[in-house]
Amino acid sequence: ELKVEQNPLFLSMQEGKNYTIYCNYSTTSDRLYWYRQDPGKSLESLFVLLSNGAVKQEGRLMASLDTKARLSTLHITAAVHDLSATYFCAVDSYQLIWGAGTKLIIKP
Amino acid sequence: GAGVSQSPSNKVTEKGKDVELRCDPISGHTALYWYRQSLGQGLEFLIYFQGNSAPDKSGLPSDRFSAERTGGSVSTLTIQRTQQEDSAVYLCASAFDRGAFFGQGTRLTVV
Numbered sequence: 001e002l003k004v005e006q007n008p009l010f011l012s013m014q015e016g017k018n019y020t021i022y023c024n025y026s027t028t029s030d031r032l033y034w035y036r037q038d039p040g041k042s043l044e045s046l047f048v049l050l051s052n053g054a055v056k057q058e059g060r061l062m063a064s065l066d067t068k069a070r071l072s073t074l075h076i077t078a079a080v081h082d083l084s085a086t087y088f089c090a091v092d093s094y095q096l097i098w099g100a101g102t103k104l105i106i107k108p
Numbered sequence: 109g110a111g112v113s114q115s116p117s118n119k120v121t122e123k124g125k126d127v128e129l130r131c132d133p134i135s136g137h138t139a140l141y142w143y144r145q146s147l148g149q150g151l152e153f154l155i156y157f158q159g160n161s162a163p164d165k166s167g168l169p170s171d172r173f174s175a176e177r178t179g180g181s182v183s184t185l186t187i188q189r190t191q192q193e194d195s196a197v198y199l200c201a202s203a204f205d206r207g208a209f210f211g212q213g214t215r216l217t218v219v
Contacts, residue, residue, distance in 0.1 A: 033207035042199060042210045050206075088151070095164065096141065096201075096208055100150045 002027045004091050006099035014107055016078050021102045023072040023089035031092035032072045034063050036085045037101070043088065047074075079106045110134075114200050114211035121190055121218055129185040129214045133202030141208060142175055142185050143199045151199070157183065190218045 003026040013019055023032070034047040047056040049065035049072060056063050060083065062075045072089055084106045089099045113132040121127050133140050142154040153167035157177045168174070172190075177183040187194055195218045201208035 031207075035207075042212045043201075043208075045207055045209065048206045090207065092207070095139070095156045095158070096203065098151050098153075 002029075002091065002093045002097045004089060004097050004099040006087075006089055006102050008102060009100060010103045010105075012105045012107065013076075013079055015080055018078065019076050021074040021076075021087055021104070023074070023091075023099055025070050025072075025091045025097070027070075027091075027093060028067070029070075029091045029093050030065075030067045032065050033090045033092070033096075034072070034074055035088045035090065037088065038085050046087075076104075081106050081108055112200055112202050112209050112211035114198075114214050116214060117212060118215045119217070121216070123192060123218055124189055126186065126188045127190055127216065129187075129198050129200075129216070131183045131185070131200030131202075131211060133181060133183070133200070134204075134209055135181075137202035137204045137209075138180070139203040139208075140177055140183050141201045141203070142183070143201070144196045145199055145213075146196045154185070154198075187216075190216075192218045194218050 005024045007022050032049045035043040036046050037043045047063040052067040054065045060077045065072045086101045086103045088101045090096045115130045138159045140157040143151040155175045156164040172188045175185045197213045197215050199213045201210045
């Protein structure tokens with residue numbers, strides 16, 4: 001059974017700091033996606049990672065994929081309050097398998 | 109339309125009534141998912157449609173839940189004899205080869 005594990009599940013950090021969210025998965029896949037969800041809202045696509053070594057960046061967020069290690073990271077640089085949200089990763093196996101989400105709170 | 113559309117956006121129903129939730133996916137997307145999300149929780153997989161293949165119904169929590177997808181497009185999730193524990197946000201997503209795109213969800217409240 002394919003499992004997707006995110007950690008941490010909860011992260012509280014100060015503005016200006018850097019941090020990384022990890023997404024580990026248990027089977028071979030070369031497609032991984034990151035999403036953001038704001039409270040009371042639906043999920044919004046952030047990054048699409050389609051091959052080993054893929055790296056995507058948008059503003060203060062950068063995502064990477066290592067298919068050999070079965071690991072993706074979402075790195076936050078110099079965090080700002082507006083990045084507070086819950087972040088999900090999803091692995092594309094025969095269907096999408098989701099991590100449990102990381103609730104990120106960034107304090108001013 | 110340009111995105112995934114779900115209706116209604118909010119639904120309040122009495123315990124024991126049946127409800128139908130509708131999802132209009134992005135045109136051309138062969139995959140369609142239904143999820144349930146309770147407050148502050150992750151995504152609970154319900155059902156997955158892929159093209160003309162038999163749907164994966166392994167996430168449906170009971171036989172009160174059913175879903176269909178007509179003509180490979182619009183999908184309806186039906187909950188019969190609703191219970192209070194069915195209260196949640198029901199999210200639909202359609203997908204092709206670049207991940208899933210979500211509708212805004214239907215917030216179901218069973219009173």
